[in-house]
Amino acid sequence: MRQRLHKAMQAMLAIVLFCGMGFAHGQTQILLVLSDGSGACSEVAVAMQSYFATQNSAFDIRTINASAFSAARINFTETDIIVAIGTHAMEQVSVDARVPVLNILVPRQSYESTRLRAKHDSRQYSAIYLDQPLTRQLQLIKAALPNRDAVGVLLGPSSQDRLKPLQQAAREQKVAVSAEQVTTEEDIIPALKRLFTSADVLLALPDPLVFNKNTAQSLLLTSYRAQIPLIAYSKSYVSAGALAAVYSTPAQIGQQAAELLVRLMQAKTLTLPSPQYPKYFSVSVNYQVARSLGLTIESEAALLEQIKAGMERE
Amino acid sequence: MNREKQRYTLRVCVCAGWLVLSARVMGAEPVQVALSEQDFFGEVPVVLSVSRLMQPVSEAPAAVTVIDRDMIRTSGFRDLADVFRLVPGFYVGHFTGNEQVVSNGLNNRYFGRVQVLLDGASVYTPMFGQVPWSALPLALEDIERIEVTRGPNAASHGANSFLGIINIITRDPVQDRGSLLAVRGGAPALADAVARHGGKAGGWDYRLTVGHKQDHGFELRNDHQRTDFISGRGDYRIDEQNTLQVQAGYTGALFGKGYFDSKLDVPHDQQVQSSYQQLRWRRVVGPDDEMSLQFYHTSNSGHEAVTTTPYVESGVPILATFLRNDLDSERFDIEFQRNQRLSPALRVVWGGSSRLDRVRAPLYLNTTATKTSKLQRVFLNGEWRPAANWVVNGGAMWEDNDITGTDLSPRLALSYHFAPGHTVRGGVSRALRTPTVLEDSGDYNLTLNIGVPPGSATIPYFKGGQGLRPESIVSRELSYLFESAAHGFSADTRLFVDRIQNTIAPVSTAGVPYTFFLFRNAADVTMKGVQTQARWRAGATQIALSHAYTKTVIESAYNTNVAEDLRKSNPSHIGSALLSHRFGSGIEASVGYYQVSEMHPIGDGQFLKHYRRWDARLAYDFRVGGQRGQLALVMQNLFAPYSEFRRENEFKSRTFGTLSLEF
Numbered sequence: 001m002r003q004r005l006h007k008a009m010q011a012m013l014a015i016v017l018f019c020g021m022g023f024a025h026g027q028t029q030i031l032l033v034l035s036d037g038s039g040a041c042s043e044v045a046v047a048m049q050s051y052f053a054t055q056n057s058a059f060d061i062r063t064i065n066a067s068a069f070s071a072a073r074i075n076f077t078e079t080d081i082i083v084a085i086g087t088h089a090m091e092q093v094s095v096d097a098r099v100p101v102l103n104i105l106v107p108r109q110s111y112e113s114t115r116l117r118a119k120h121d122s123r124q125y126s127a128i129y130l131d132q133p134l135t136r137q138l139q140l141i142k143a144a145l146p147n148r149d150a151v152g153v154l155l156g157p158s159s160q161d162r163l164k165p166l167q168q169a170a171r172e173q174k175v176a177v178s179a180e181q182v183t184t185e186e187d188i189i190p191a192l193k194r195l196f197t198s199a200d201v202l203l204a205l206p207d208p209l210v211f212n213k214n215t216a217q218s219l220l221l222t223s224y225r226a227q228i229p230l231i232a233y234s235k236s237y238v239s240a241g242a243l244a245a246v247y248s249t250p251a252q253i254g255q256q257a258a259e260l261l262v263r264l265m266q267a268k269t270l271t272l273p274s275p276q277y278p279k280y281f282s283v284s285v286n287y288q289v290a291r292s293l294g295l296t297i298e299s300e301a302a303l304l305e306q307i308k309a310g311m312e313r314e
Numbered sequence: 315m316n317r318e319k320q321r322y323t324l325r326v327c328v329c330a331g332w333l334v335l336s337a338r339v340m341g342a343e344p345v346q347v348a349l350s351e352q353d354f355f356g357e358v359p360v361v362l363s364v365s366r367l368m369q370p371v372s373e374a375p376a377a378v379t380v381i382d383r384d385m386i387r388t389s390g391f392r393d394l395a396d397v398f399r400l401v402p403g404f405y406v407g408h409f410t411g412n413e414q415v416v417s418n419g420l421n422n423r424y425f426g427r428v429q430v431l432l433d434g435a436s437v438y439t440p441m442f443g444q445v446p447w448s449a450l451p452l453a454l455e456d457i458e459r460i461e462v463t464r465g466p467n468a469a470s471h472g473a474n475s476f477l478g479i480i481n482i483i484t485r486d487p488v489q490d491r492g493s494l495l496a497v498r499g500g501a502p503a504l505a506d507a508v509a510r511h512g513g514k515a516g517g518w519d520y521r522l523t524v525g526h527k528q529d530h531g532f533e534l535r536n537d538h539q540r541t542d543f544i545s546g547r548g549d550y551r552i553d554e555q556n557t558l559q560v561q562a563g564y565t566g567a568l569f570g571k572g573y574f575d576s577k578l579d580v581p582h583d584q585q586v587q588s589s590y591q592q593l594r595w596r597r598v599v600g601p602d603d604e605m606s607l608q609f610y611h612t613s614n615s616g617h618e619a620v621t622t623t624p625y626v627e628s629g630v631p632i633l634a635t636f637l638r639n640d641l642d643s644e645r646f647d648i649e650f651q652r653n654q655r656l657s658p659a660l661r662v663v664w665g666g667s668s669r670l671d672r673v674r675a676p677l678y679l680n681t682t683a684t685k686t687s688k689l690q691r692v693f694l695n696g697e698w699r700p701a702a703n704w705v706v707n708g709g710a711m712w713e714d715n716d717i718t719g720t721d722l723s724p725r726l727a728l729s730y731h732f733a734p735g736h737t738v739r740g741g742v743s744r745a746l747r748t749p750t751v752l753e754d755s756g757d758y759n760l761t762l763n764i765g766v767p768p769g770s771a772t773i774p775y776f777k778g779g780q781g782l783r784p785e786s787i788v789s790r791e792l793s794y795l796f797e798s799a800a801h802g803f804s805a806d807t808r809l810f811v812d813r814i815q816n817t818i819a820p821v822s823t824a825g826v827p828y829t830f831f832l833f834r835n836a837a838d839v840t841m842k843g844v845q846t847q848a849r850w851r852a853g854a855t856q857i858a859l860s861h862a863y864t865k866t867v868i869e870s871a872y873n874t875n876v877a878e879d880l881r882k883s884n885p886s887h888i889g890s891a892l893l894s895h896r897f898g899s900g901i902e903a904s905v906g907y908y909q910v911s912e913m914h915p916i917g918d919g920q921f922l923k924h925y926r927r928w929d930a931r932l933a934y935d936f937r938v939g940g941q942r943g944q945l946a947l948v949m950q951n952l953f954a955p956y957s958e959f960r961r962e963n964e965f966k967s968r969t970f971g972t973l974s975l976e977f
Contacts, residue, residue, distance in 0.1 A: 040355040087350040107349040130354055147800050158349050189491055206353045213358060213554070218488035220361040225458065225489065234354045239601055241362025247354065288601055292367040294799045296734065 027058040028265050031079045033093055035066045035086025035105075040250040044085050044105055047254025048261075055262050066092045081270060083257060087114075090127075094118040100270050103127040104257045105250065107206060109158050111275065126272035128256055131206065132233065132246050133277045134162070134169040136307060140246045140283065141201055141231055142173060143306040144297050149175045152199025152228070154191055156182055156207035166205075182210060189218055196226045204232045204242065216240055227293055238284045244297070245284050246307065252280035283307065359554045363598045364653045364661070365606070368459070372737045372795045375697075375707030375727035376467050377808045379847060381460040385858060388894035388904040390931035390948035392498070392506070392970070394454060395447040398480070399908045400890050401462045402808075402845040403862035407915055407959035411531025412539040412569040414447040415915065415959060418464060418478040419841050419864065420817070421883045423917030423959070427747055427785075429475040432482045433561060434649075435592055435610040438474065440671040440687065441643050441678065443750040446614055449588035451543040451563025453508045453523045455494060458485040464845060465789045465810065466745035468723035469709040472667075472691055476747040476787055477812070484561075487512050487521040487549055493977050500948075500970025503530040503538075520548040531570060534962040536581035541567040555599055561592040571618060577625040577632070578760065584618040602655035613644035622762065631765035639677040646670045664694040673751050678776075680757035687716040687751070695725075703731040713746075717754055718784045721746050737795040747785040753818050753833040754778045774830035776820065783816045783835050802851035811842040813869075819876050819916075836872040837880055841865070854896040861889040882921075885913035900935035915959055925956035927965070941977040948972070 032048070034041040045063060052059050062079075066089040082101045084093040087110045090103040094114050101120065103111055108129040118125050141151060151170065155163060163179050170177040178198045180191035188210060195202065202223050204211055211219065211232075220241040223230050229243035238245045256279045264270060283303045290297045297303075371378050379401045391397050395414035398404040407415040409423050417426045424442040431437070432452065438445050463479040471479050490512040498506040510523040524544045531537025545563030552558060565588040572581040592610040619638040624631065649667035656662055669689040676682050695709030710724040727741030752758075756778035764771050795806040815838045820831035843864035850857045866884040871877035887909070894904035906929040914921040933946035950968040958965050 035351070038351060038355065040351055087348070105351050107351070107353065110349045113348075130351055186491070189489070206349055208349055208353055211353070213356070216358045217361045217486075217551075221366075221486050222489055224362055234358075236356065236358040240358040240360050241601075250355070286362075286601065288364065288367060289362055291370055291373065292362075294370050294797065296799075 027060040028261075029060045029078055029080045030062070030261065031074065031082045032061060032063040033066050033069050033082060033084045033089040034063060035088035035090075038086055040105060041085045041089070043250035044254040044257070047251040048083075048258040051255055051258035052262070055258075057262055057265065059261070059265070069093060081261070081264075083261075090114050100124040100272055101126075102257065102260070102272060105130055105253050107131055108275075109161070109206075122274070123271045127275040128253060128260070129275060129277050130248065130253065131277070132248070132281060134166050135173065136246055136277075136281070136311065137203060137231065137233070138169055138173040138175060139307045139310045140244060140303065141175065141203065143303045143310070144231075144244050144285070145201055145229065145295070148201045148229075150198060150200045151175050151177050152195035152202050153177065153179045153205055154182060154188065154195065154202075154207075154210050155179055155205065156209035158209065159205045159207035162205055185209065185215060188215055189222055192219065192222050193226075196223075196228055200228060202228050202230045204230055204237065206233050211237075224289070224293075229289070229293060229295065235282075235284050238286045241286065241289055243286055243289055243293070243295070244303070246281055247284070248278035248281045252282070253278060255280055281307075357554055359551070360598045360601055360604075362601070363604045364602055364663075365596075365604060365651075368461075370797075371804065371806065372731070372797055373705055373729065374463075375725065375729075375739075376741060376743065377464040377791060377793060377806070377810075377845065379462045379464065379860070381462065383458065384856065384894070385892060386454055386457060386460075388856070388902065388931060389892055389906050390904065390929055390946070390950070391454075392504075392948075393447065394450065394452065394457075394482075397454075397460065398462065400858060400860060400892060401464065402847050402860040403464055403843075403864065403888055404462070404478070405885065405888060405910065405913075405915075407919070408532075408963060408965075409918060409959045410535055410570070410963070411529060411537045412448045412541075412567070416445065416447065416480070419812070419866075419884055420477070420814075420839070420880060421885075421913065421915045421919075423915065423919060425747075425750060425753070425818070425917075427474070427476040428478040428480060429471050430480045430482070431471070432590070433484055433592065434594070434608060435590060435612060436474075436645070436647065437590075437612060439614050439643050440645065441641060441673050441675055441751050443474065443747075446586070446588050448539065448541060448569070449565045449567050449586050449614070451545040451565040451588065451590070452482070452484070453510065453525050453543075453545070455496065455508055455510060456484045456490075456521070456523055456545070458483045458489075464808070465791060465812070466723075466743045466787050467725065468745035469693065469711050469725035469743065470695055472689075472693075472711055473713055473715070473721070473723065473746045473748050473784070476745050476785070484547065485521070487519040487547055490521055494974065495977075496972060496974035498970055498972040501968055502533070504528070504968075504970050518548045518550050520546065522546040532958075532963045533966070534574070534964060536570040536572050536574060538570040539567060541565060555597050557596045557598075559592075559594040559596070561594075562590065564589040572620065577623045578620075578637075578762075580620050580623055582618055582620045584616050586617075587613075587615045589613050602653065602661060605650070605652040607648075607650050609646075609648045611644065611646050613642070615640075615642040617641075630771075633763035633765050635761070635763045635770075637677075637760065639675075641673075641675045641678070643671070643673045643675075645672075659699045660696060661698075662694065662696045664692075666690075666692040671751075675751075678752055678756055678758050680759060685751055685755065689713065689715045705729040705731075707741075715748055717748050718746075718782075721784065735797045735799075737793075737797075739791075739793045739795065741789075741791050741793075743789045745787050745789070747787075747818075749779065749782045749784065749818055749833070752776070752778065754782055755780065756833065773828050774825060776831045777823075777833070779818070779833040779835070782818060782833065785814060785816050785818055785835075787812055787814045789813075803849070805846070805848035807844060807846040809842075809844055811840065814839045814841070817880065819872075819880060821872050821876055834872055836876045838869040838871075839880055840867040840869055841884065842867070854898075856892075856894050858892045859890070861887070863887055879914075879916055882914040883916045883919075885911040887911040902931075902933040902935070904931045905929070906931075918960070920957075920960045922957050922959070922961070926953075927956060928952040938975075941975060943973070943975045946972040946974075 069092045084090045111127045232242035232245040405421040461481040468475045494510040496508045508525040512521040527541040543565040547561045550558045567586040569584045572579045590612040594608040596606045598604040647669040651665035653663045674684040693711040698706040707727040714720045725743040729739040758776040761772045789812045791810040793808040797804040816835035817837040819836040823832040845862040848859045868877040891907040909926045911924045955964045955966045
């Protein structure tokens with residue numbers, strides 16, 4: 001199913017790109033570098049193209065796969081800006097690029113470690129993160145579960161640096177945070193059980209050691225049996241059994257990136273803003289799990305509105 | 315010889331189990347993988363699919379009581395059967411220390427009329443319809459929760475889901491990685507041990523549990539038990555959608571039987587074996603879209619032999635006679651089930667199964683032949699939400715069996731959530747109970763050696779009804795359910811009227827020259843009453859209350875004896891309360907209270923006076939070298955002795971301690 005969607009996306013992308021070709025020279029020339037094997041990257045590119053189409057913008061867009069990217073083969077005189085979509089593209093492009101690079105669809109933590117290797121000036125290298133700001137995730141908890149204010153987090157090697165910012169955000173949102181560190185997969189369940197003595201809701205922060213296909217079962221089952229809802233960061237986790245998630249779809253990320261490029265063009269500048277979190281996002285709730293846990297959760301649309309209202313107040 | 319060998323094999327298995335358990339698993343190396351967009355967009359297998367999700371009590375189509383791990387632990391009960399004292403209306407009795415009776419009306423040693431499922435496998439025996447509670451290869455520690463339906467639900471669980479369904483769900487192996495060792499000791503000569511190891515090997519999440527249990531049982535009975543069991547479960551994820559689950563267990567036990575004052579049923583030992591193997595394939599495509607195919611095999615056997623004591627009856631000398639009772643039964647069952655959502659408001663589950671039961675019981679059936687019976691089923695159940703606060707549950711099961719032919723068991727329930735936390739539910743359900751092999755084709759006689767004239771005499775005891783109609787029940791109920799998640803409080807009360815027709819009962823029948831019991835469709839009975847349960851969880855304190863009032867009306871009966879037997883088998887009041895509190899210092903204290911009003915259970919039971927029983931438990935959690943441990947002291951029946959099922963089964967105060975370590 002996913003595979004088919006991916007193929008369809010690629011076909012659509014090819015058509016859109018074909019139509020976009022042949023614009024006169026002098027337009028802003030964008031090179032989209034797509035990470036391989038991810039339907040999400042194609043979805044981002046399609047969303048960007050659709051937005052450009054509505055703006056009558058003078059963009060000349062070319063696209064290549066990350067594995068085919070090589071600085072030597074790129075004609076930099078014909079490229080004003082590179083948009084690297086996904087982590088693989090980000091890594092390929094970071095090696096050596098002489099033009100500004102906007103990284104999108106990348107987790108904040110991966111961006112920050114790649115950023116250390118990139119030789120770019122900070123005005124020439126930036127990102128739109130894939131992660132949601134911690135405050136937004138806490139706002140989802142407050143909106144969906146107003147009676148729960150003891151948030152537990154499991155931190156692994158990739159997420160341990162989130163503890164301080166999370167504690168800061170939690171103070172602002174007036175919720176308590178308890179955290180457990182894990183360094184091996186074996187630690188997860190004992191750490192989770194320790195968390196349950198103080199937490200009444202579990203917040204998942206992306207970390208490949210903690211949350212992956214193999215650990216999903218024990219994490220979701222253990223927290224469900226303990227009647228502790230899990231708030232996740234992706235729609236897949238909601239289908240798998242998490243209570244809810246706030247996340248951005250590839251289309252939403254694409255929209256934000258395209259808007260940013262249009263603004264730059266209109267301002268006739270190639271100075272990139274500092275890295276930013278997703279502006280557009282969605283909320284997804286597993287109502288079946290909610291019912292089973294005896295929880296009454298508002299509609300997804302209402303939760304989304306509450307989070308947006310909360311953000312505006314900030 | 316063969317049995318010796320089996321016991322030896324079990325010993326070897328158990329020893330091997332202990333060895334495996336004593337080995338520690340190595341910790342995995344830390345892995346460092348970079349985060350990528352795949353962590354956000356990659357597929358995650360559906361874990362909490364519809365079959366795994368617990369239905370909230372307020373949305374269930376019938377009256378449900380859930381007993382969770384906390385309740386099992388804090389109750390301090392050592393026998394699984396005792397746990398059902400916490401369910402409104404459920405009667406728990408001990409015919410002996412090793413043979414328990416769990417029923418929900420018409421309380422009877424043999425024909426429980428309650429369906430019992432262990433991870434989806436039906437464990438009642440085809441011969442008596444009894445559940446071998448003491449011989450189930452199952453540790454209390456491995457149970458995740460028990461869902462008890464009070465009343466029929468044959469539309470989901472088939473015939474014999476007559477007066478209730480007990481659904482025992484064991485823990486997923488992923489929840490119990492590591493090892494557990496627990497030992498228990500106390501009076502009467504009680505010595506138990508359980509060891510478990512859970513881990514991951516070659517893609518399998520597994521759990522292996524071995525256990526031993528022994529005690530002296532009731533003082534005035536020949537009632538000792540020595541039970542050894544081993545059970546294991548392995549879950550294997552084939553890919554993101556498909557999983558395979560394998561389970562197996564084996565119990566070998568020695569139970570004391572007979573009566574000290576009996577000349578025929580003299581004190582002796584019974585050797586019991588019980589085993590099961592289960593294989594289940596599950597395919598989960600989405601939260602509402604899954605299917606499973608399961609196969610299981612269960613087997614139970616009991617072997618006992620006595621040499622009777624000579625005595626004189628009506629001037630006839632009865633000589634010592636060697637009698638033996640061998641009972642072997644097994645069940646093969648294959649079931650397919652499909653859960654799907656047809657529209658946002660309509661969810662269905664449908665499927666079918668096929669079953670084969672085999673029984674060999676020369677003493678009870680008066681034949682050495684193996685009796686087989688087959689059962690075919692097709693079922694469909696739907697949950698329809700026409701509006702946000704309405705739920706309609708309906709379904710039916712069609713069955714065809716060798717004993718009574720073809721039948722349909724339908725069900726309909728309507729739930730209306732009239733305000734947040736408030737629900738009313740009305741329901742009608744019909745179910746059947748197929749006669750057990752004993753009721754249908756029993757032919758139980760004792761052939762005794764006599765002195766004058768030299769020879770033997772055959773005395774009949776029980777005869778099957780041959781061609782009995784199934785018992786049928788139409789159950790109507792009206793319930794009110796209240797729930798306040800914010801206060802951790804829930805309560806429900808249920809009014810019910812159960813009309814049972816063709817109730818099968820043994821009827822004393824004059825024969826030449828002896829009188830014996832013949833099973834007949836002997837009565838129509840109406841049971842009506844009120845059942846109430848309440849749960850409150852306030853921080854470290856938990857309270858669970860249950861009460862049932864039942865009025866039994868015999869509409870018609872074959873004779874007054876039958877009418878009286880059935881009427882007296884139901885106590886009018888059954889109640890329980892369990893209070894537990896967790897103190898900050900790792901101390902947990904709980905008190906249980908149980909009461910049953912006067913009654914006279916059927917099938918070797920005796921008149922019992924109203925009793926009250928208080929249990930208490932004190933536990934202390936500690937840590938040694940980073941490992942968790944617990945020390946618990948349980949006192950059962952703190953005050954005056956009472957009788958269980960029979961007058962001589964005096965339940966005196968019992969005290970035992972448990973030490974458990976997790977590492």
